Amino acid sequence: MQTPPELKYAASHEWLAGDGTVGISDFAQDQLGDVVYVELPEVGRVVTAGETVAVVESVKTASDIYAPASGTVTAVNEALSGTPELVNSGPYEDGWLFKLDVTEESGDLMDAGAYAAANT
Structure with missing residues (x-):
């Protein structure tokens, strides 16, 4: 299981980068299996930490998917609409969800x- 040290992690398996990028952990994508669809939030949506903000279907x-922080959604990973399997192949790179x-x-x-x- 990869857990990049520069990220922060929620018990619900989301990660948060210092620039506000959010995704799900390698552990989470492995437990889900093959991701087939990702429902992302709207850009401009204001979210509260712990609020449901997206859905990943496998x-x-x-x-x-819960917000690991409060704030405003500034971007979503549009590539996931056509290739949701990016969440599996690169959960910390191309498989990020939103910012x-x-x-x-x-x-x-x-x-x-x-x-x-906590996850071993």
């Missing part, structure tokens, strides 16, 4: 070590 299940202009991070975010320890 051959196994559909999973809600936030962060106003406040969730107080429950973990560093990579704590997240990895």
Whole structure:
């Protein structure tokens, strides 16, 4: 399981980069299996940390994606509409979900070590 050390992680398996980029962890995409559809938020939407903001559907299940921080959605990964499997092949690179202009991070975010320890 990859857990890049520069990211922060939610117990619900979302990651947050310093620039406000959000995605799901390698652990989460592995548990989901083959991703077949991603429903992304609208650009401009104001979200609160912990709020359901997107949905990832796989051959196994559909999973809600929660905002790891409060802020405004500034971009979404349009590539996922045609190639949702990017979430599986590159959860920290091409498979990111959306970007936030962060106003406040969730107080429950973990560093990579704590997240990895919680999911082994």
